[in-house]
Amino acid sequence: PAEQYAIQTGVHPAISTEKNIQMYRTQMKNIGFSYDWSREIKTCDPDYYKWTQWIFIQLFKNYYDLADRSAKSIDELIEYFEDHGSEGHTAFGNLEKEFTASEWQSFNTKKKEDILMNFRLAYRQTTYVNWCEALGTVLANDEVKDGLSERGGHPVVQKPMLQWSLRITAYAERLLNDLKELDWSDSLKTMQENWIGRSEGAQVFFEIAGHDDNIEIFTTRPDTIFGATFMVLAPEHELVESITTNTKEVEAYLEYVKTRTDRERIADTKRVTGAFTGAFAIHPFTGKKLPIWIAEYVLKDYGTGAIMAVPSDDERDQDFAEKFDLDIINVVDKTGYEDSDVHDKVGTMINSGVLNGLEVEEAIKKIIDLIEDKGLGKKKVNYRLRDANFSRQRYWGEPFPIVYDKEGVPETVSLDELPVELPELDDYKPTSEGKSPLARDEEWMNLEDGKKRETDTMPGFAGSSWYYLRFMDPHNEDRFASGKSVDYWKSVDLYIGGTEHAVGHLMYARFWHKFLYDKGYVPTVEPFEKLINQGMIQGLIEYLYLRKEKTNGRSHFMCAGIVKKEGNEEDYIKIPVLIDYVNNYGSPASYLDQNSIDQFIDSRPEFEDAIFECTRGVYVDGKFEAHRPENSDSHLLTHSEIGKMSKSKFNVINPDVVVEEYGADVFRMYEMFLGPIEASKPWDTHGIDGVAKFLRKFIDLFFNDEDQLDVSGDAPSKEELKILHNTIHKIEEDIERFSFNTCVSTFMIAVNDLRKLNSNNRFILTELVKLLAPFAPFTCEELYERLGHDNSIHTTNYPVFDPSKVKEEEVVYPISINGKKRGEATFSADADKAQIENDILENDIVKKWADGKSVKRVIVVPGRMINVVIQ
RNA sequence: GCCGAAGUGGCGGAAUUGGUAGACGCGCUGGAUUCAAAAUCCAGUUCCUUCACGGGAGUGCGGGUUCGAUUCCCGCCUUCGGUACCA
Numbered sequence: 001p002a003e004q005y006a007i008q009t010g011v012h013p014a015i016s017t018e019k020n021i022q023m024y025r026t027q028m029k030n031i032g033f034s035y036d037w038s039r040e041i042k043t044c045d046p047d048y049y050k051w052t053q054w055i056f057i058q059l060f061k062n063y064y065d066l067a068d069r070s071a072k073s074i075d076e077l078i079e080y081f082e083d084h085g086s087e088g089h090t091a092f093g094n095l096e097k098e099f100t101a102s103e104w105q106s107f108n109t110k111k112k113e114d115i116l117m118n119f120r121l122a123y124r125q126t127t128y129v130n131w132c133e134a135l136g137t138v139l140a141n142d143e144v145k146d147g148l149s150e151r152g153g154h155p156v157v158q159k160p161m162l163q164w165s166l167r168i169t170a171y172a173e174r175l176l177n178d179l180k181e182l183d184w185s186d187s188l189k190t191m192q193e194n195w196i197g198r199s200e201g202a203q204v205f206f207e208i209a210g211h212d213d214n215i216e217i218f219t220t221r222p223d224t225i226f227g228a229t230f231m232v233l234a235p236e237h238e239l240v241e242s243i244t245t246n247t248k249e250v251e252a253y254l255e256y257v258k259t260r261t262d263r264e265r266i267a268d269t270k271r272v273t274g275a276f277t278g279a280f281a282i283h284p285f286t287g288k289k290l291p292i293w294i295a296e297y298v299l300k301d302y303g304t305g306a307i308m309a310v311p312s313d314d315e316r317d318q319d320f321a322e323k324f325d326l327d328i329i330n331v332v333d334k335t336g337y338e339d340s341d342v343h344d345k346v347g348t349m350i351n352s353g354v355l356n357g358l359e360v361e362e363a364i365k366k367i368i369d370l371i372e373d374k375g376l377g378k379k380k381v382n383y384r385l386r387d388a389n390f391s392r393q394r395y396w397g398e399p400f401p402i403v404y405d406k407e408g409v410p411e412t413v414s415l416d417e418l419p420v421e422l423p424e425l426d427d428y429k430p431t432s433e434g435k436s437p438l439a440r441d442e443e444w445m446n447l448e449d450g451k452k453r454e455t456d457t458m459p460g461f462a463g464s465s466w467y468y469l470r471f472m473d474p475h476n477e478d479r480f481a482s483g484k485s486v487d488y489w490k491s492v493d494l495y496i497g498g499t500e501h502a503v504g505h506l507m508y509a510r511f512w513h514k515f516l517y518d519k520g521y522v523p524t525v526e527p528f529e530k531l532i533n534q535g536m537i538q539g540l541i542e543y544l545y546l547r548k549e550k551t552n553g554r555s556h557f558m559c560a561g562i563v564k565k566e567g568n569e570e571d572y573i574k575i576p577v578l579i580d581y582v583n584n585y586g587s588p589a590s591y592l593d594q595n596s597i598d599q600f601i602d603s604r605p606e607f608e609d610a611i612f613e614c615t616r617g618v619y620v621d622g623k624f625e626a627h628r629p630e631n632s633d634s635h636l637l638t639h640s641e642i643g644k645m646s647k648s649k650f651n652v653i654n655p656d657v658v659v660e661e662y663g664a665d666v667f668r669m670y671e672m673f674l675g676p677i678e679a680s681k682p683w684d685t686h687g688i689d690g691v692a693k694f695l696r697k698f699i700d701l702f703f704n705d706e707d708q709l710d711v712s713g714d715a716p717s718k719e720e721l722k723i724l725h726n727t728i729h730k731i732e733e734d735i736e737r738f739s740f741n742t743c744v745s746t747f748m749i750a751v752n753d754l755r756k757l758n759s760n761n762r763f764i765l766t767e768l769v770k771l772l773a774p775f776a777p778f779t780c781e782e783l784y785e786r787l788g789h790d791n792s793i794h795t796t797n798y799p800v801f802d803p804s805k806v807k808e809e810e811v812v813y814p815i816s817i818n819g820k821k822r823g824e825a826t827f828s829a830d831a832d833k834a835q836i837e838n839d840i841l842e843n844d845i846v847k848k849w850a851d852g853k854s855v856k857r858v859i860v861v862p863g864r865m866i867n868v869v870i871q
Numbered sequence: 872g873c874c875g876a877a878g879u880g881g882c883g884g885a886a887u888u889g890g891u892a893g894a895c896g897c898g899c900u901g902g903a904u905u906c907a908a909a910a911u912c913c914a915g916u917u918c919c920u921u922c923a924c925g926g927g928a929g930u931g932c933g934g935g936u937u938c939g940a941u942u943c944c945c946g947c948c949u950u951c952g953g954u955a956c957c958a
Contacts, residue, residue: 187875191953194874199957219958232958272956297956307958316956384957502953673896675884678876680952687883690896733887742885745895752895814891819939821891859938865890869938 048470050419051480052463053401055512056122057412058519060402063119064170071518077119078112113409121167121515124410127389128236128300131159137430138393153546153555153573157258160236163391164400164456168511172196172383175510183530188502195503197384202368204377206231206281206308209289213239215281218303218382221313221345222371223363226352227331228308229321231281231292232274234300243292245278250294257296272297272323284376285353295320301386332360388508390458395428395437397457406450420453464505465512468492468527486522495528496677506531532738535680537671539645539653542582542590542638543574544600555607559614560637574639578603578650582638592636594624612636642682653683665776666692672740672775691744695779698751698772701760702783709786711762720764723753725805731771732801740775747772762787767799815840816867817849825866836860840868 062071080089085100104112117123130139134154138161149156168175176196179189201220208215215231233240235257244250253275274295281290290308297316298307311321311328321328332347345364349355354370355363371377399420401413413420423444428437438455439445445453466480472489473481497506506528513527545563547556548571563572579585581596592600597612597619612619616631624634645652658667670691675681704710716724727750734743750768766787773780773793784793808829813836815823823845827836837858840846846855850870857869 185875187953190874194954197957201958217958221958295956297958299957302957304958309958314956314958316958319956382957384955673883679884681883684883687897694896737887739887741883742887742895745885748895812891816891816939819890819937824891857938859890861890865939867890867938 046419046421048467049398049463051470052398052458052466053418053420054415054480055466055516056398056458056462057401057415059122059166059515060120060410060412062121062515062519064121064167069174071121071515074116074120077116081115109405109409110407121170122390123165123167124162125165125387126160127163127165128158129161129163129389130156132156136433148548148573153548153550155259158260161391163389164454165387166390166508166511168388168507169383169385171511171514172198172385173381174514175385175507178510178514178526182526182528184528185531185533188506188531188533191502192507195385195507199382199384201380201382202371202377203304203380204284204308204371206284206290208239208243208292209280209282211243211279213242215239215292215306216304216377217306217308218380219308220382221310221364222367223349223352223355223358223360224310224313224331225283225285225308225367226349226355227310227312227329228283228290229311229327229329230290230309232298232307232309232317232320233277233292233294234298234305235294235296236300237294237305239306240277240294243277243279246276249275250277253294260296272319274320274324276324284371284374291326293320293324302384303382388461390462391456392459393430393436394457395422395425397459398462399438399457400454402454403447404452404454410454422457461505461508465508466516468495468509469513469516469522480521483521491524491526492528493530495531496534497531532677534677535675536644538642538680538682539649539651540579540585540682541641541643541649541651542577542579542585543641544577544592544636544638545572546575547572551611554620555610557607557610557612557636559635560639561615562613563639576649576651577638579653590638590640592634592638594619594634597634597636598622645683658685658688662688662692663778665779666695668777669695669744669775673744675741677738677740694744694748694751695776697755698747698768699779699783701751701754701765702786711760711765711787713762716761716764717757717759719757720754720759720761721805723750723757723759724764724767724799725802726750727768728771728799729801729803729806735774743775747775769793770796771799811863813864813866815843815845816865817846817870819867822849829863833860833862836862836866840866 061074063074063077064070065072077089081099081101081104083101085102085104086098087100099107099115107115117125132139132149132154135149138159139149139156148154176193176198179192182189199220201218202222203216203218204222204225205214205216215233217231219225235254240250240254253273256273272295274293274297277292277294279292281292282288283290293309297320298305307317309317309320309326310331311317311326312330313332318328320326329351331350331352333350334347345360347360349358349360349363352363355367358366368379372379399422401418401420402410403413404410423438423441425437425440427440430437431439436455436457438453438457445455447453469481469486473479473485476482476485509527513522514525516522517525543560545558545560547558550556557575558572577592577600581592581599582590583593583596584590592612601607601610609621612634614634614636616628616633616635617624617626619625619634619636624632626632643649643651655667658670662670666688670685670688673687673691702709702711727746730746731743734740734746754764766784769780769783769787770793773784773796777794781793784796810826811829812824812826814821815825823843825840825843825845827839831839837860840858840860841855846868849868853870855868856871859867859869
């Protein structure tokens with residue numbers, strides 16, 4: 001019924017007609033409030049992902065030309081190879097061996113493709129993934145905790161897989177340089193700068209004793225080369241296998257490294273591990289033999305995956321040398337640089353042959369010259385940024401528009417075959433061998449002539465990297481967006497997004513945009529001109545403690561109360577549990593009873609035979625075994641933490657509930673009122689009544705006690721105009737600086753003031769409704785119609801501030817004595833400074849405080865304050 | 872460790888360029904209305920002291936600059952976010 005709905009939506013009964021309830025419902029739906037936040041499956045729209053596939057094809061068919069720093073067609077590169085071979089190429093990438101034009105022509109398709117893969121912006125390479133044998137899937141880094149899967153607690157190992165990557169590193173320099181022009185927060189720019197991580201140094205090749213291959217290293221401190229006493233390779237380094245003679249030791253070590261995720265290898269600074277390969281490198285300047293080690297602290301993906309270790313000037317090298325008893329040679333004398341530490345590039349070179357006596361800075365220049373002269377290597381810029389892994393072994397994602405021939409050479413499907421659609425499957429899980437679910441559909445995968453489709457799918461950031469362009473021309477069937485529309489809309493003027501996207505989404509989108517710019521498809525270099533980081537609405541996450549060690553082969557959950565009492569949290573992994581199952585959600589005493597444990601098991605069948613232990617007893621196999629007869633139910637305390645609201649944390653609160661109770665306008669304004677847009681805070685509805693009350697009071701201004709529209713057509717009073725224009729002024733300013741919480745306060749003040757005046761002036765209220773319309777669009781649309789208009793309020797002109805309407809004749813000045821406010825005094829608004837300085841000395845308050853002391857100085861800031869200095 | 876942000880009543884927060892600290896809202900207290908409650912309205916609400924007038928202290932801590940500091944500078948502490956054996 002209308003009345004009921006009106007109360008629920010916080011709408012004044014006077015304006016809740018059936019028609020408007022209908023309007024609310026459709027409009028809420030239109031702006032997304034009907035979205036079902038809990039649904040698990042994303043919809044993939046082929047009309048949209050067709051163009052994601054199309055962009056992928058462009059990436060595949062292009063390479064990055066270092067000469068003019070832009071993307072160029074692979075076909076042009078092939079032409080170049082046909083005419084000149086590899087000689088003089090400036091393209092990005094490394095060729096294993098040089099080839100001539102005639103050699104190129106003699107290569108077969110496979111060989112040619114292997115070479116081209118070194119250049120393509122979308123290419124295939126072997127990458128390591130977190131593989132969980134028990135679950136049969138690849139896991140994301142944050143799904144792995146302490147070498148175990150977050151789901152189920154099974155062991156996770158590093159597994160090499162041939163996967164698609166995007167060569168974002170090609171754009172590293174432009175991504176870095178173009179940051180300067182963007183209207184983004186400094187903190188966000190800094191994050192991207194650090195993520196790109198540009199460092200200048202030298203590439204140096206070290207010969208291996210009794211071996212043909214060289215070890216290529218990158219160092220930012222080539223000056224310390226005389227202090228290099230050993231070499232370290234990443235355990236995955238391709239040379240490890242061929243140079244190793246200490247086979248047993250190395251194999252054992254590699255087994256160990258497999259169990260360590262990247263994140264752990266990096267985070268666990270204190271753990272110093274490694275193995276000696278048995279091989280030696282030759283120092284290019286001294287000819288000394290340097291033992292070659294492998295160690296997890298050297299990362300396969302940074303630099304060249306190999307270092308020269310200088311224990312005297314690098315902390316990690318030093319720890320390593322000390323643990324394994326390796327030589328340390330001091331090469332930088334830091335006396336004279338008292339406050340400097342190992343990280344500072346200062347000091348005087350010692351024990352360094354030709355470099356002796358030079359300052360570090362000079363030494364770096366000189367040694368690079370020497371290295372280049374001797375053909376040992378060259379000056380090089382290195383980036384921390386890595387190419388983006390672009391393959392997922394999941395169902396939901398864009399299929400690759402790629403077909404492999406019999407020899408496994410990838411080719412793109414022709415454009416008229418787009419979109420390559422996802423096949424319908426009976427089972428959406430990856431296959432037992434860890435192959436993508438799409439491999440289950442043999443008919444879809446296998447094509448004529450032994451050709452096969454790529455069965456991996458693209459990650460979530462594929463589609464999200466360019467959606468803003470599709471918004472510019474969403475129904476275009478010939479192009480991702482027409483040239484006309486991208487020329488018209490250009491970049492996104494204002495992008496509002498969370499900091500969590502700082503180095504992910506925002507980096508990928510910039511990369512794609514720059515690529516499309518290179519190819520002439522968009523007119524701008526950057527996708528997002530101005531960026532505001534809105535804070536996240538957080539939620540309370542409820543965790544169960546799961547023992548890392550199973551008990552008799554069964555998963556074992558422990559009551560949070562027991563865990564905290566014993567203080568051994570490190571023995572447990574925290575498993576998030578759906579908040580709907582939790583009793584007393586939000587209180588410190590939140591817990592699961594038998595019923596909720598059953599629900600939990602239903603949703604997570606892998607815990608079917610788990611043990612749930614609490615102080616009252618043990619719940620296992622659907623039975624509760626009480627420790628004492630009076631305990632009849634389980635009481636498994638959960639551990640509560642504030643964190644982001646996320647499906648993976650099972651703590652999403654559906655805004656529909658709030659909308660149902662208060663209406664979309666109140667919900668919208670309350671979110672604004674919570675605090676500054678950048679601030680993150682837990683969702684808390686305690687103050688929402690204040691906003692609901694405000695909106696009701698505002699509506700009440702229009703109606704009499706019988707709920708009839710009752711507005712006065714008189715000319716507005718001076719007082720009323722002053723309230724209106726003060727409000728317009730403040731709202732104008734606050735919108736400009738995205739301070740929506742203070743906008744809401746300003747509206748509240750205006751309404752309170754008008755109520756005090758018993759104002760119901762038509763002109764004033766009409767202007768106020770327009771002013772409020774962006775904040776409470778539904779209510780304002782309705783009120784505007786009630787005032788007799790038949791156009792939409794959202795098409796009217798926004799009120800404009802008129803300073804003459806707020807001019808005061810008198811100003812109340814605060815009087816401060818020695819900076820502390822002691823009273824007030826009223827002066828005419830046009831009183832001049834000298835006048836006030838003079839008159840204030842006769843003021844009672846000043847006299848009282850000056851009693852027996854002298855007035856030393858009077859400071860008057862016109863229109864603001866008066867300060868009297870007394871001594 | 873590094874990078875970034877922040878620290879203000881019981882709570883969310885305001886104070887825009889160095890100029891009245893605590894706007895606005897929640898909560899709480901008292902009152903009106905009511906048979907009563909909810910709702911609504913009115914008043915109060917930083918802390919200490921005082922019957923009151925008034926006075927003192929006060930924006931994480933310790934210093935400094937200034938007539939005047941939540942705001943600027945120096946040194947600490949804490950929290951949050953990001954990130955990392957980056958050679």
